[in-house]
Amino acid sequence: MALTDRAVAPRYAKALFEAAEDQQLQSQVHDELQALLGVVEQEAGLMQLLTSQTVPQQAKTELVAAMSDGASDLVKNLLTILAGNGRIGGLKDVIDDYERRYEATNGILSATATTAVALTDDQAAALRQAIAKKFDVQRVTLTQKVDAHIVGGVKVETGTAIIDGTVATRLKKLHTLLTAK
Numbered sequence: 136m137a138l139t140d141r142a143v144a145p146r147y148a149k150a151l152f153e154a155a156e157d158q159q160l161q162s163q164v165h166d167e168l169q170a171l172l173g174v175v176e177q178e179a180g181l182m183q184l185l186t187s188q189t190v191p192q193q194a195k196t197e198l199v200a201a202m203s204d205g206a207s208d209l210v211k212n213l214l215t216i217l218a219g220n221g222r223i224g225g226l227k228d229v230i231d232d233y234e235r236r237y238e239a240t241n242g243i244l245s246a247t248a249t250t251a252v253a254l255t256d257d258q259a260a261a262l263r264q265a266i267a268k269k270f271d272v273q274r275v276t277l278t279q280k281v282d283a284h285i286v287g288g289v290k291v292e293t294g295t296a297i298i299d300g301t302v303a304t305r306l307k308k309l310h311t312l313l314t315a316k
Contacts, residue, residue, distance in 0.1 A: 140225025147222070148232030151213050160207060165237045167210045168230045171202065175227065186224045199223070235294070242273035249280040249290040249301075266291060269298075 155164040175181055184190050185198060199218045203211040217223045238245060246266050248254065254262065263275040270293065286302035 140222050141228045143222060144225045144228030145232045147213065147217065147225070147229045148236060151209060151229070152233055152236045154209055158209070160209060161237060161240070163207060164209050165233070167206050168233055171206070171210070172227065172230050174202065182224065182226070185218070195223075243276060244270050244272040244274070244293055245276045245278070247278045247280060247292045249282050249285060249292075251281070251283050251285050251287050251302075253281050254279055262289065262291075266293075270296075 151164065152161065155161045181198075181202075185195055195218060199214045203214045206214075213229070214223070214226075217226060217229070234245075237243070244266065248259075248262055259277060259279065263277050266275045266277070267273065284303060286306070288301040288303075288305070290301050290304075291298045
């Protein structure tokens with residue numbers, strides 16, 4: 136059975152992370168990968184070009200070289216190996232897996248907070264501090280979403296947990312209790 140790009144991404148990410156760790160470049164590689172991810176997400180057709188069967192290999196090689204221009208040798212080698220092995224379609228998955236490893240090693244937790252209105256800077260800082268304490272991590276990177284449908288309160292989502300303290304959820308639970316026979 137053939138393995139998908141997504142299935143093999145952790146292998147590439149692990150190898151990259153270990154190499155970056157050996158060279159004490161984890162943070163630099165992390166930053167480069169995040170910048171690369173930004174480019175890939177901004178340029179919608181980029182991955183389509185790199186994975187297309189109709190685009191000549193030479194053009195893909197030149198595109199990969201342009202993408203890695205100014206990057207560390209580790210990131211350049213990653214892109215070259217992914218492209219050479221026909222796995223460039225899994226680049227986002229490799230970056231995501233590297234990100235998880237980086238965060239776990241450095242005591243960082245990524246969380247998304249959904250609120251009815253935008254949080255002030257002080258509220259966001261207090262929420263980050265509460266989440267860090269709850270999950271026993273050193274730092275929390277917080278992505279904020281606004282959804283008026285939740286009415287009030289906050290819903291926090293991490294990679295492994297959901298804490299839903301929204302008014303909408305409380306109202307649904309109350310409705311269920313009141314209508315139960």
